[in-house]
Amino acid sequence: MRTLIFKDIDDLIINSLGIVAFISFFVGGVVAIQTSLNISNPLIPKYLVGFATRQSIILEFAPTFISIIMAGKVGSFITSSIGTMRVTEQIDALEVMGINALNYLVFPKFVALTLYPFIISIAMFLGVLGGLAACVYGGYGTLEDYIEGIQTDFIPFHIIYAFAKTLVFAFLLATIPSFYGYYMKGGALEVGKASTTSFVWTSVVIILANYFLTSLLLG
């Protein structure tokens, strides 16, 4: 069981770091540029760029949109790997050996995804950093203004809100794709279809959960 958990940590968490880091850094940059281009009014303080970038990254971009990307990456990986085991009868082979295959396959993924908040923290950090880099090196503002912005009106509850969402999304990322893989029927072609369906439904449920959690926690 321990080897399975380590394998899933590797497949689901470690292997996602690269893409998450890349996307977060550049999207953070774009958010900063867009914000700064949209404030032409000289009365609006310069630190607003840092402030707005921090808010959008921490509240929505990192927890929600990275989760949608993970529904594509991690979710379809889970569906296709469990689905392949189903169609190649590896799941039947486990059951013949007296193993509860659903537990055996899904539990390690749950454990691995408890590290999911770690991915989201990295996305938050790199998003804000990307905003800083774009802002300063692109000539949209000064380092001091940006730093002041990301320290302005900091509300600790926002962090709790963001990580509460993250944990819910981690749970959805482990369960929905596993379900589609475990209960699939057919052959290799259906594995591909199941992965797509699983991505669509995981994203839809994440977006709806985001809506309800936001109105519940912040509304």
Add this chain to the structure above:
Amino acid sequence: MIEVKNLHKSFGDAHILKGISTTFEKGKTNLIIGQSGSGKTVFLKCLLGLFEYEQGSIAYEGRIMSNLTPNEKRDLRSQIGMVFQGSALFDSMTIAENVMFPLKMFTKQNQSEMQDRVDFVLNRVNLSDAHDKMPSEASGGMQKRVAIARAIVNNPKYLFCDEPNSGLDPKTAIVIDNLIQEITDEYQMTTVINSHDMNSVMEIGEKIVFLKDGLKEWEGSKETIFKTDNESVTDFVYSSNLFKKVRRMYIEENQ
């Protein structure tokens, strides 16, 4: 010995097994033959307890499977080895780990005892130097042999094989068939093999059950299958042109 009585199995509205009764004896290779889609795999999975069935009974040495307690079921499972159609090796484990897996699940042996047993069965299927390969690095024939090694590693009383030589070249197919028969004889197992391959029928069909549309259409052995005048059986047996030719020549020669 395994006794099956009046077995019925449906998926929703699709009635797949429509009342099958037969027996499989110890120390024999029992073949279930029939066209693809005739219900062979479903039948085997009912025997294994992987599928629930609506009606009928399956008894292992007189003990009815559906009456067993969970512990007794587990005990029965530990006496069953299964070779799946596509081998169903765990693709994240090496060949040796695959073969060791049932020992980890069903026995309390220590690592070196398990290692010895794995070496022994891998030798038995002529794969003494493949321990550390991954299944994906092995050929189809090798994968089948690993699957057989995994199925027999815990000394099962019952061995089930779903189309053990599908996807193999004819030469390798015969090697696998003969291996299964030797092992069955050597360890006096009750072996049930699904097949739609006439070569297997002629090589190892000590008992043959012919399924058609979810019913047992005919039952006999490799000696009697060529003498029957049951049309479905002769259709199946002489479905290949080669067999038809051989048969024609045989009839001409004997005129």
